[in-house]
Every structure is written in structure tokens, then in C-alpha cells.
Amino acid sequence: MSAKTKIVVLHTKEVIYTVLFVVLAIVLAVLLFLMFGKDKKTTSFSGSPAKYHAGIYKSPITLDNNTFDVEVTVDEHEITSISMTNLSEATTAMYPLMEPALESLANQIYATQSTKDLTYAEENKYTSMLLLDAINSALKKARAD
Template sequence: MGGAAMSSKTKIVVLHTKEVIYTGIFVVLAVVLAVLLFLMFGKNKNADPASADAIYHAGVYTSPITLNDNTFDVEVKVDENHINSISLVNLSETTTAMYPLVEPALDALSDQIYTSQSTENITYSEENKYTSMLLLEAIDNALDKARKE
């Protein structure tokens, strides 16, 4: 009887050992699966917010302005999230002499745009109204080219 009881205990221990081994294998497989899922979806989550938060395609964008046969460009430099600079390019001395308010108007607008990072709710003086509106339209056109869709 003692021998039979001993073998049945050994048999139960062997069954428990097999169950522990199977459980261990399943736990290891579950951990490996969890790590793989984390790595696969973790990279996408880290990459997506950066690209989703980006407003612009970084670069330099221009928009032309024509005033009585004088053409020049508004140049807007942006990185992915910021308007970094706004300037006038290809501006001839003749245009500067004929339209002396263009550069001061752009400076006043640029300061506000850098602060707010937007062309919304920009204020300008009544004496520069039409020049400022023309410049804002050109800046908006350049920013539209830069925006991510």
C-alpha cells in the first residue's frame, strides 16, 4: 500500500509539473505577444502625434504681389509648427520709392503674426489698410501652400 500511495503522489506531482510547464509556456508566449504588440503599436503612436501635430511642410514659400506693373514676392519661412520669418523679396528700388509703406506695413504685420502664429485677428492702422490687406492676402496664400492637408 505504501508503494501505491507513493506512486500516486508521484503521478499527481508529474501532472502538476506538466500543468506548471504548460502555464509557464503560455505566460512566456503572452509576454512575447504583449511586447511585440507594444513595439508595433508603440512606434506608430510615437510617430503619429508628431506628424499629426505638424501644421506645415517645413520650407520657404512665396506669393507674388503686383502693384501697377511692379511685381515682388512675399516670402514666408516655416518649420513644421511655426512661422519663422516673413519678408519681401525681389523688391525693386522703384517699388520701394513708389510704395514707401509696404515695408513698414509688413514689419507691423509680421510682429503680430510671429506672436500669434496666425493671420487671424491681425490689426493694422487705417493709413496702411489696403497695403496691409494686400500683404495679408499674400501671406495667407504662401501659408496655404505650406499647410499640410
Template sequence: MSSKTKIVVLHMKEVIYTGIFVVLAIVLAVVLFMMFGKSRDADTASAKAVYHAGVYASPITLNDNTFDVEVTVDENHINAISLVNLSETTTAMYPLMQPALDALSEQICQTQSTENITYTEENKYTSMMLLDAIEKALEKARK
């Protein structure tokens, strides 16, 4: 029984290429696992969501004129507040409506809350009415 000895000659270039490909394969496997594996962050993010994303409206009626206060939210933020279906008649009769809403909207979007909102004395009742409508729309958006 004769045994033939085989000698394998490896070039250094081949060893380096093989090592690089092995490292890249491991990195790819880790990245794919992190991307498609079940993540705990997604579960906690959905558990911490405050609102259902969407646009929610609350109606206001003044002298037989009805218009809506629309609040746009995503899962965790109040993004925008606006008046819709506001007729020119209502705008002419209540000229402080839009400036009062703009002031409230800026504060609410900045603080992400309807608590501790300030308004001027001349817009007091208009601001209170708008704030009540905004809170009703946010209540619809809450989970």
C-alpha cells in the first residue's frame, strides 16, 4: 500500500481573497438578521404610540354656519391644525378665528400638548372654543 502524499500550494493572494469573502458573508448574515429578525424596538414603538395616524375633524357651529377644525397626527406627534369648510361669511363675521387658530396651532405643535396654552385676552373666547374643538379631535385620534 503506497500512499501518495499530496502537496497543496496556496498562494497568499488566494488566502486573502478567501478571508475577505468569509468576513463579508458574516457581515451580510448579521445585517440580514438585524433587518429581518424580530425587533423589540418595533414592538415598544407601537406600544408607545399615542395616536392613530390620520386627519381628524371636529365640527364647530356659529350662527348656522358649520366648519371643521382638522388635526393631522402621526403615531406620536401633532403635525398640523387647520380650519376647513370655513365660508367667507364666517370669516367676515369672525375675523379673529384664523389668527387665533394660528397662535394655538403653533403652540400645540411645538409643545405637542393642549395643556398650558396661552392666548390673548381679546381672543379668549375664540381660543377657548377652538381649543375645545382641537381636544375633541385629538380624543378621536387617541388609542
């Protein structure tokens, strides 16, 4: 019986590089799948009547002789964007809760596509109510009745 012994020499550096490239390839494959895979959000609006006239609608707010606009962007079936325009630095400094309050309201509106039953923090109550009135006013202009 002769034993044919085979000796395999592995260089540590080559093994590490190989493992690293395999991990990077797996990560790349997962990222490509997530980016170009089927979209899970499949909403079909075909056949349903338009809820809004697509466009950008503004509603002005005046605070201490400073006027800025709440801008609501809609397509035919949903609210796509809510932002403030023409907001001066003085207004931002005097009313620092405006932007966080609008962001909180906008996130809730995007999720529910409604301005009803929104929640806001007690310290943002009046700011949120002011912004919500402006958003509702802009949406009133956009409604397709």
C-alpha cells in the first residue's frame, strides 16, 4: 500500500483576497436585486377617477409681516410633495419649529394620503395647525370635483 500524499499549499493572502471578492460579489448581487428587482408597490389607478388636478399648488402664510408659501405637489391620484417656499432666514430663526412640524405632517400625509386624524406634538400644536390649514387650502385648489 502506497500512500500518495498530496500537499496543498495555500497562501494566506490569496485566501483572504478570494473570500473578500466573494463577499463583495454577494453584496453587489443583493444590491442589484434590490435596485432592479420587481417593485413591491404595485398600485393600479387605471379606471379610478382622478382625485386631483396634477400640478403644484401654493397657499400663503403670513407671520409678523413675513409671507411664505406652503407648496403641495400632486399627481392625479396622490400627494407627492409638501414643502415651504420663500421662507426667509428671519422667519426660520423666529419660528424654528416650522420645518420640523411640516416634515412630521408631510410624512403622515404621504403615508395616509389624507389630512385627517394626524398627530402632532404638544409643543408643535399651533404651528402644526397653521401648516395643516395651509395644506388643506392648497389641496382644496387641487381637488378634481
